Amino acid sequence: MTETTVTANSVEGAEGTDGVRRRDFINVAAVSAAGAGAAVVLLPLISQMAPSADVLAESSTEVDVSGIEVGQAIKAVFRKQPLFVRRLTPKEIEEANAVDINSLRDPQTLAERTKEGHLDMLITMGVCTHLGCVPLGAGEGENKGPFGGYFCPCHGSAYDTAARIRQGPAPKNLEVPPYEFTSDTVVKVG
Amino acid sequence: MSFPWAKEYTPQHPLMRYLDEKLPVPRLVYNAVGGGYPVPRNLSYMWNFGVLAGFCLVLQIVTGVILAMHYSADSTIAFAKTEHIMRDVNWGWLLRYAHANGASFFFVVVYLHIFRGFFYSSYKAPREMIWLLGVVIFLLMMATAFMGYVLPWGQMSFWGAKVITGLFSAIPLVGEPLQIWLLGGYAPDDAALNRFFSLHFLLPFVIAAVVILHIWALHIPGSSNPTGVEVKSESDTVPFHPYYTAKDGYGLGVALLIYFAFVFFLPNYLGHPDNYIEANPLSTPAHIVPEWYFWPFYAILRSFTADFLSIPAKLMGVLAMFAAILVWFFLPWLDKSPVRSGHYRPLFRKFFWFGLIPTMAVLFYCGGAPAEQPYVMIAQLATAYYFLHFLVILPIISSIERPEPLPYSITEAVLGKDEAAQLEPAE
Ligand code: HEM
Ligand code: FES
Numbered sequence: 001m002t003e004t005t006v007t008a009n010s011v012e013g014a015e016g017t018d019g020v021r022r023r024d025f026i027n028v029a030a031v032s033a034a035g036a037g038a039a040v041v042l043l044p045l046i047s048q049m050a051p052s053a054d055v056l057a058e059s060s061t062e063v064d065v066s067g068i069e070v071g072q073a074i075k076a077v078f079r080k081q082p083l084f085v086r087r088l089t090p091k092e093i094e095e096a097n098a099v100d101i102n103s104l105r106d107p108q109t110l111a112e113r114t115k116e117g118h119l120d121m122l123i124t125m126g127v128c129t130h131l132g133c134v135p136l137g138a139g140e141g142e143n144k145g146p147f148g149g150y151f152c153p154c155h156g157s158a159y160d161t162a163a164r165i166r167q168g169p170a171p172k173n174l175e176v177p178p179y180e181f182t183s184d185t186v187v188k189v190g
Numbered sequence: 191m192s193f194p195w196a197k198e199y200t201p202q203h204p205l206m207r208y209l210d211e212k213l214p215v216p217r218l219v220y221n222a223v224g225g226g227y228p229v230p231r232n233l234s235y236m237w238n239f240g241v242l243a244g245f246c247l248v249l250q251i252v253t254g255v256i257l258a259m260h261y262s263a264d265s266t267i268a269f270a271k272t273e274h275i276m277r278d279v280n281w282g283w284l285l286r287y288a289h290a291n292g293a294s295f296f297f298v299v300v301y302l303h304i305f306r307g308f309f310y311s312s313y314k315a316p317r318e319m320i321w322l323l324g325v326v327i328f329l330l331m332m333a334t335a336f337m338g339y340v341l342p343w344g345q346m347s348f349w350g351a352k353v354i355t356g357l358f359s360a361i362p363l364v365g366e367p368l369q370i371w372l373l374g375g376y377a378p379d380d381a382a383l384n385r386f387f388s389l390h391f392l393l394p395f396v397i398a399a400v401v402i403l404h405i406w407a408l409h410i411p412g413s414s415n416p417t418g419v420e421v422k423s424e425s426d427t428v429p430f431h432p433y434y435t436a437k438d439g440y441g442l443g444v445a446l447l448i449y450f451a452f453v454f455f456l457p458n459y460l461g462h463p464d465n466y467i468e469a470n471p472l473s474t475p476a477h478i479v480p481e482w483y484f485w486p487f488y489a490i491l492r493s494f495t496a497d498f499l500s501i502p503a504k505l506m507g508v509l510a511m512f513a514a515i516l517v518w519f520f521l522p523w524l525d526k527s528p529v530r531s532g533h534y535r536p537l538f539r540k541f542f543w544f545g546l547i548p549t550m551a552v553l554f555y556c557g558g559a560p561a562e563q564p565y566v567m568i569a570q571l572a573t574a575y576y577f578l579h580f581l582v583i584l585p586i587i588s589s590i591e592r593p594e595p596l597p598y599s600i601t602e603a604v605l606g607k608d609e610a611a612q613l614e615p616a617e
Contacts, residue, residue, distance in 0.1 A: 046371075049385070055375045075472060079376040082472045126472075130504055131356030132377070133349065134474040154353065154478050155492050155561045169495050169503040171360075 060190030062182070065121060073138040075126060078177060078189045082126030084138045084150070084163070085187070092161035093119060095148065099160065106173045110162040113176050123179055123187065124163045128152040130170035135159060150174065192221065192409065193228045195424040222409065228427035229434055230415035232604050236310075237413065238441035239303035244401065245442060246296035251394050253289040254338075261341065263387035265380045268343035269468040287457040293335050294460045295449050297483035300328060304518075309532040309542055310418060311525055316411040318522040323404040325518045327397055332484070334393040337386040339481055340378070344465030349478045351378040351386070357491075360505040377471055417603045418530025419596055426600035477560050485557030486550055489569040490514050490576070492561055510573065517580045524580060527588035529596065537591040541583055549575045 061078045065085055068074055073086035088096070096110040114121060126134050130152065136142040137150035137159075145151025146167065147160035157168030164173040179189040199220040201207045210217055220226045260279050262271045275282040304324070307313055313321035336354060340347045355372050359365040374381025412421060421427055428434075452459065460482055464475045480488050494507035501509075517524075532539045549572045556569035597603035 049371050049374055051370060051375050052381065055379070055381065077472065080379055080471055081377050127377075131353040132359075133353065133478065134472065153476055153561075154474065156495075156566075169492075169507065171502045171504050 060188065063187045063189060064185060065187055066185035070120070075138050076189075078125070082134050082138075083177065083189060084122075084124050084126040084174070086122045086124075086138065086163075088120045088122055088161060092148065096160060096162035096164075099162075099164075105165050105171070108162070108164060108173055113162055113164075113173070115179075115181060118181065121187075122161075122163060123189070124174035124176050126150075127175065128154065128157055128170055129165065129172040129174065130155055130157050130168070135174070192226070192412070193421065193424070193427065195427075196221070196228050197225050197429060199224075199226055222405070223435070224431045225429040227409070227412075227430040228421075228424070229413055229430050230421055230426060230600050231428045231433075232415050232417065232600050233413065233434070233437070234416050235437075235441060236302070236306040236416075238438055238445075239299050239306060241438040242299045242442060242445055243296065243303055245445075246292060246299055247394065247398060247401065249292045250289065250296060251398070253285050253292060254391070254394065256285050257289055258387075258391060261387075263341065263384045265343060265383050265469070268341065268383060272342040272344075284453070287453050290461060291449065291452045291457060293338060294452075294481070294483065295445075296331065297335070299445070300331065301483070304328065305547075308546065310414060310416065311527070311530045311532070312414050313518075313521045314525065314530055315522065317408070317414060319407040320404060321522060322519060323400055323407060325515065327400050327404060328518075329515065330393055330397045330400065334390060334397065335481065335483065337390040337393070339465075340383065340386045341390065342465060343383065343469045345467045345469055345475050346462045346465040346478070348378055348469035348471065349474055350480055351382060353478060354480075355382075357508045357511075360502070360508045362505070378469075379471075414530060415600060416531060416533065417597055417600060418534070419598075419600055419603070422599045423601070479558055482554075482558065485555075486553035487511050487514055487557070489553040489557035490573045492557075493566060493570040493573045495566060510577075514576060517577070521580070521584075525584045525588050527591060527593065529593040534594045534596055535587075535591055536594060537587050538584075541579065541587060545575065545583065546579050549579065 061076060061083070063074075063076045063083070063085055065087075068085060068087045070087050071089045071092075073084055076083040076085060093110065101107045101109060110122075111119060113124075126138060128135050131154065133152050133154035135145075135150035135152040135157070137144040143151050143153075145158035147158050149161045149163050150159040151157075152159075152168065152170065155169050157170035158166050159170075159174055160166050162173075165171070177189050179187050182188045199210070199217045201210050201216065206216060209215070217226075257275060260271070260275050260282060262268060272286070275286050277283075279285075307321060307324070336350070340351045351373075355369050355378070358372060359369040361368060370376060372382075373379070374385065415421075462479060462481075467475075479485070488511075491507045491511040494503045494510060497503050498506045527535065527538070529535055532542055552568060552572040553576065556565045556572065559565040
């Protein structure tokens with residue numbers, strides 16, 4: 001044990017020649033250390049809310065597109081969300097290409113939204129970019145809206161035959177997820 | 191704090207005297223809602239809704255804690271668990287209907303409480319803090335009710351959760367990661383359901399804490415009253431007990447009659463039938479609506495259909511929806527008239543009854559209607575008036591209006607002029 005003597009001076013904290021008390025240094029050091037510690041503790045508290053490993057692991061899906069007729073669409077599931085796979089008719093392709101790109105809210109050509117050599121295979125998320133409803137138009141007999149693509153009934157967003165936003169509150173085109181053709185008839189999404 | 195003539199708590203029984211020394215809870219109660227709290231003698235039934243809201247909170251906590259004993263927040267069984275409560279648990283149907291309709295009743299009561307505040311400008315000094323805490327309570331209630339509605343995991347639960355968390359994706363740059371973080375996934379699922387359950391359980395207790403602050407702040411100046419004239423003397427007040435315990439008790443009885451008429455005879459009237467269909471992430475119901483108490487704000491959200499001042503429509507809608515409530519925070523400073531009560535403010539009164547109230551009714555109606563014309567257009571006009579009312583009309587009225595003469599005191603307002611009233615000019 002070392003000897004300690006408590007004097008009035010040490011209670012106040014010895015003052016150096018520059019007017020800074022030693023006790024001030026301890027104060028600042030302790031509060032900073034506690035602050036840094038608290039900031040580090042926040043990390044797991046915030047990060048636990050993010051998607052967990054199993055949710056992330058579910059993020060790839062294979063779809064067989066051979067059965068889809070021209071003009072038909074199917075709904076698949078990708079990341080627990082609907083995925084629209086649609087085989088466009090020549091007329092729909094023509095309509096999509098006839099649009100002036102600069103007039104679009106989210107300018108993209110049909111070719112940019114499909115894979116080379118598969119201009120007729122339109123693969124998008126079935127999630128409205130407004131607030132996330134599933135637009136109509138992929139199912140048999142559903143309302144395709146004024147632009148012949150998809151129509152979101154929630155707040156009235158209308159998409160064209162390239163699933164680009166044309167009218168209503170949605171800010172973006174239906175998202176094209178990352179995917180590749182693993183053969184002529186099978187698509188791997190994610 | 192209270193008025194100097196407030197009666198002092200004087201326990202007679204030795205046990206109560208002992209308790210008063212060691213833990214003066216009975217004294218607190220006596221001074222808060224007992225004979226020791228002087229209250230203006232002229233409060234109308236519009237002053238019942240505070241106590242009723244407190245009752246609703248207790249009702250929700252009691253029924254909610256019991257429901258939680260039988261419920262399970264696993265997305266594969268949550269829907270079945272709710273049906274299990276309805277069909278198998280003894281009296282489970284009663285508890286669930288009491289909780290679901292209790293939420294609706296809570297909002298009816300709180301809306302009336304808020305509109306009382308609008309009409310009598312209860313938000314003005316010295317009661318601004320009470321008002322600000324009230325708006326905080328309202329925001330917490332909205333969050334609680336939203337998350338509660340997700341728990342039965344029906345179609346409206348799921349799509350409501352998706353659309354409302356989708357609001358956050360409108361925020362530039364961080365929006366989408368934020369939505370994924372809030373949900374713990376790309377769409378509402380197990381992670382979201384569990385955290386909503388956890389927070390739905392927690393938030394009512396946070397509300398209870400803010401309610402305590404709200405009442406604490408209230409007890410400093412005491413209640414306002416229908417004349418808006420402050421208490422001047424003892425003859426202006428009566429003790430809370432027995433006068434307002436009786437009046438509040440009567441009001442509670444009437445409210446319970448209406449509430450139980452719904453619980454027993456119309457238990458699903460305020461709900462949406464689609465919520466009895468299990469959540470299906472692949473199919474959106476034809477017409478998504480939130481619970482009725484969110485309709486006015488939902489209408490404001492949907493009325494931004496085109497980009498505005500180069501802000502995307504989606505973000506504009508979200509900002510407007512939140513602003514519609516946040517503007518209430520500024521009311522104490524927007525309405526500068528020194529007169530509180532709408533009864534003495536001819537112009538203010540007109541804009542209240544023929545401006546604000548019909549606008550809220552229209553927004554309410556449009557929020558529940560499909561997102562089609564003419565509803566969208568009507569909602570746009572109503573949204574414009576809503577913001578004009580608070581941000582432009584109120585400040586202008588309060589500077590140009592000539593208020594009607596105020597009574598000298600509450601006593602005078604109730605009993606007619608007396609000598610004191612002749613001696614001094616009106617406030
Ligand atoms: C501010 C107070 C509260 C409000 C506004 C509120 C609101 C709601 C709403 C709107 C629902 C959905 C009703 C339905 O359609 O089934 C719900 C469900 C539920 N709440 Fe609450 N609640 C509150 C307090 C509580 C508390 C304190 C608990 C438990 C500690 C709780 C536990 C539950 C449970 C387990 C459910 C799911 C069962 C069901 O759907 O009936 N609630 N709540
Ligand atoms: S979610 Fe599709 S228009 Fe709003």
